[in-house]
Amino acid sequence: MLIAADRIWLGGRLQTGLAIETDGQKVTACRPLGGDTPDAHVPLLMPGCTDLQVNGGGGVLLNTDPTVAGIEAIAAAHRKLGTARILPTLITDAPDVMEAATDAIIAAMGRPGIIGIHLEGPHISPRKRGTHDARFIRPLDARTMAVLRRLRRADVPVLLTLAPERADPALLREAAAMGVVLSAGHSMATAAEAQAALESGVTMFTHLYNAMPQMSSREPGMIAAAILSDAWCGLITDGIHVSPEMLQLTLNARPRPDRCFIVSDAMPTIGGPDHFNLYGMDIHVRDGALVNSEGSLAGAHIDMVTSIRRLVRMTGIAPERAIAMATDIPCAAMGLAPLRIAPGMPLIDLVALDDGLRLADIPGTGS
Template identity: 25%
Template sequence: MKAIINGKIITKNDVLYEKVLLFNEKIIDIINKSEFEILKKSENVEIIDAKDLYVSPGFIDVHIHGSGGYDAMDGTVEALETISKVITQNGVTGFLPTTMTMSKEKIYSALDVMKQCMNLQLHGAKVLGAHVEGPFINKKYKGAQKEDYIKKPEYSFIEPYKNVVKIITLAPEEDENFDFISKVKQNTNIVMSIGHSDASYEQAVDSVEKGISHATHLFNAMTPLRHREPGIVGAAFNSDIYCELIADTIHVHPAVFNIILKEKGKEKIILITDSMRAGCLRDGVSELGGQKVIVKNNSARLEDGTLAGSILTLNRAVKNFMENTDLKIYEAVNMASLNPAKSIGIDKERGSIEKGKYADITLFDNDFNVKNTIVEGRNVFKA
């Protein structure tokens, strides 16, 4: 048994002081110090002294392309292993490696490796499944995705991987009669997310009624909110779908954080990184989906200036969101832990510090600098 002492334990509804967190692979209990003093006399306990750090549920990144010089589309175990290890230094304990709009062969190769890694014990964060971003998107809002491989939504394309894919981003206006959305909803548990889309407000609302339950990096690569054309953003605000947000203060102005908070509420916002392979590296030249990317001044852009994912880390996203709103720390942390877990249906196992859930834990200081990360009870990162 392991015990974390002298920490400020972040639960989904509070911050607990003067408590001890007990765990093995899963969380055993949260007990009083006095109870622990008695327990350790009879039990063999490995003690971790948090030294007044926050003890938080590990973060879950449901939209990340890469980090540490590797990309999910590299299609190798080495790539996912490296990403898995690197992101633990940002408090991430679980993630959905995210594909790009590339050839079917490249996407399948990447998904095969993701499937393999779901069943491996990597040395870092756990691969929880895959997020397929494209190729079923709109050319007008392709962003940093490659136009050559964009195609109409096709159920047979994703059917072989329906037990691997957790989220698929698509442009519903490209889905004739919403056939794809209907088939996915009827035959799988895949979350469908509207993104890289030119849908009108009406089309977006219709797609939500048919099965869309998520919006990919809200505001970015989609029709905006205008007073006569409310667009996808308007439809997201007028529905109860989950909304991803890249809270790097570059993709979205920090003043918008409060707007989305008022419109969506704290339980429907999911903080993501959308990080590409240059994440956690220095400025320089990188690559995304076969395209040259310039990394400079905390942003990643194609040569024409188009934003190409981000180099954001999830601990910074939580910090940025909290600093620009009135949220309490546990409410901000939920946006990177419990909310993403709920959105993909794994909140009974992960996403918060609760008895019986996996011991996915991260320890950080008052400035959100991560000092220790634990995945399923194993210590995978220590600063």
């Protein structure tokens, strides 16, 4: 089957005049359409999104089901909504839960959509814990370092979110030397402390603006340090976690415009029921937000394709830039090769969007 598209994401940009050939299972060619008559047409084709912060999906939360089956269920729920690859994300929990998740992710590597793990905590600031349970918060320690060594020996990509002011710089350097991607988040760090963390191996900031001291004229804090740096910055673009104006300010202010990427911070409600349990508390979707009984945001109720569309609508940036923020840029932030539309690409990794940047069916595939 020959499928033409008005625009195809190829080589890091949207290109026109192209089509793909498919056998119904995979892409067999991506080439100029020329004078050929296509069997079908879509407005836009792109690789599936890559999401570096996925707490859950399909009714499953990694913290409560740290198993291979749980990880596969989360990945499958997001794949149906246009996300091809994820970092299943474990938020602050007991050490044995982290170790169970480590066992599961090592066993799950190589299965569709699984590209590593994101450990968000427990080495965070109690003052900026958000929905994370204070009982399990602790400084970066030998037990977590052992987990990191085990994951890296198994060649598992690892993203570790921590409060850098609560971590020994020597341990930060040791983790970075292993190949762990260190991200500052859930932190009270000052601008100076954030800068010192960048010099100790931190290369990323987790969901910028959220669970951080806010900027002021005399206390720029870690947010200003992040924006002015060359580090990678994740952003939740649901319009709830960060206002459109602050998103626009951030995208305009970065010295490297290619260093911001989208994360969903999705919870089990994506592709699942409208509620779930976290640390014994029921979390419900209310007006598009997930809030716990303490009034804190408890992750996000959004998928990556919706995040692209909302970012374009809220800020007016070009779709091309938003697509990059959901595909190539998060891969680069983790040191991974991006997905490419090329011969051999499974169709489950391919996404079609309509003119409104909404998920569309790929003709002839039933997806």
